Amino acid sequence: MKESKENAVISRATVDRLPLYYRTLKLSQEEGLEIISSDELGRKIGVTPEQIRKDLSAFGEFGKKGVGYYVQELMRNIGEILGLNRNWNIAIVGVGHMGWALANYSNFSSQGFQIRAIFDIDDDKIGRYINEVEIFHIDNMKEIIQKCDIQIGIITVPVAYAQDTANRLVEAGVKGIWNFAPLKINVPANIYVVSEDLSIGLSSISYYLSR
Amino acid sequence: MKESKENAVISRATVDRLPLYYRTLKLSQEEGLEIISSDELGRKIGVTPEQIRKDLSAFGEFGKKGVGYYVQELMRNIGEILGLNRNWNIAIVGVGHMGWALANYSNFSSQGFQIRAIFDIDDDKIGRYINEVEIFHIDNMKEIIQKCDIQIGIITVPVAYAQDTANRLVEAGVKGIWNFAPLKINVPANIYVVSEDLSIGLSSISYYLSR
Structure with missing residues (x-):
């Protein structure tokens, strides 16, 4: 049963x-x-x-x-059931405000989600650290993701770069993607994508305020 | 019926x-x-x-x-049903990375959610603009919220200031609060609160990757 x-x-x-x-x-x-x-x-x-x-x-x-x-x-x-009894290694791609905010989000590590690497293309940011996690150039993504055994990638790049970023993450070997860009990204069927739409929190509020 | x-x-x-x-x-x-x-x-x-x-x-x-x-x-x-057929005026309190990211989030206005005011306590930020929206000192919150007819407040301050920020928002007259601080805030029963826990997106990914 x-x-x-x-x-x-x-x-x-x-x-x-x-x-x-x-x-x-x-x-x-x-x-x-x-x-x-x-x-x-x-x-x-x-x-x-x-x-x-x-x-x-x-x-x-x-x-x-x-x-x-x-x-x-x-x-x-x-x-x-949720897989929170083990550690998940995570990479953030794109150090804008959202990427920076997520890299500093304190609730992740207490639930087993460990940010292991951050990627960007801006030379001024490469080699710096956020919360003790190094920022690497995206050209080194495959090497770092495999070395750090990263299973999940977070996309916080501008929308024009989101699909290319997803392609790179998949090629590097991640199995799950959390996408903050307002765009439906295409990935192979064995990759699991969650697209974040922050408007949903506000919609729930406007529903109740409309009653 | x-x-x-x-x-x-x-x-x-x-x-x-x-x-x-x-x-x-x-x-x-x-x-x-x-x-x-x-x-x-x-x-x-x-x-x-x-x-x-x-x-x-x-x-x-x-x-x-x-x-x-x-x-x-x-x-x-x-x-x-969701109240998306009308405009909602919104204030963001706290210009950290998350506040900044939300002030720049393009999906809100297309669904009728208009950021009308931003609040902080940092004198270097007061008077500046994000996406054409002015940053005010929180001491002017009540006046600005009433003048701009703001119904919803977003809390992106550090956790230690979250409850005080909620109190100020309620006193100023907002009816709904979207709380990004990892803390259960207490408000009167007629105020509607949505607490955002960004870990939920990751939990859904880890569930599927665990199968």
Whole structure:
């Protein structure tokens, strides 16, 4: 039975909710909570308890009827599902304001995401460090990415360079790309891309303010 | 019947999916598509067609059985639901790299989100402009926010100043806050807060790379 669960197709929307569950469980743990009901977890996140039970049931049996979920245990389980129990090596390409902001973002390393290399084309930036991570020229991308065993690339270059950057990252061997350029980039089918659209946060606010 | 739909409680997760539908419909329109099935829309977004039909049914009757959704019509309807058919005036507080990156983010204005004012405490920055928007001292926040009819505030200050910034924004009259500081801020119940956790994009990538 467990196997069939693991082989089931999990929707993208479910996967996108898992980090919210993880984050909320972590906050609950920090508040000293040991057990949480799906009602309470749902209220904190803003989804129905039925949705939570359905999402989690896709991955196995969690929680205890009439009791709730053990916060630490569920957090560890979701962390494992999300691959947060291991380290991921990451490269940022493009040292504009967004690249700089992400290189300084403190939440990444606490979840196992380690920025190992930064790339740019500006000679004034090459050889400098952000948060102890060196900035290299993009012409050295393949060598550095292989040497540092980097699996994920973040694209923060201007839109005109985004596709070329993606091509270089794929050629260098990354398996996942987080794209901040407002452009749909084309990659081979075995590469996983998340395109960030920051307008989504604002859309959610404007929805509620419109009520 | 339409009224009862509007009064129904819509889950946060549904609201968070609407901008994805909107964005995907917009891309489809740009590709010249006039009609799209829930299967095809679901495939592009990564959710099941059932989920799409369920999400949209909360807001009324859309699409035509056996035909699909009219792309432009559905896009307009979702835009109205999200409040994207009107202009929202926005202030950014904190001109670090993230504040600077957001002030330059080109996707906001095309969706009706207009940055009207930027605030900081650094005298070297006050009076300068980013993208034709002036940087003011935070001591002038209340006056500027009321004069410019600003409804939404974006917090990009260091974490130690985030709660104080939220208090000032609320006192000045904003109704919605988009918080980039890694901290749960406390606001009155009538203020809507979205906390941005950029790790979520990476968690989705690490999930897929772990399979």
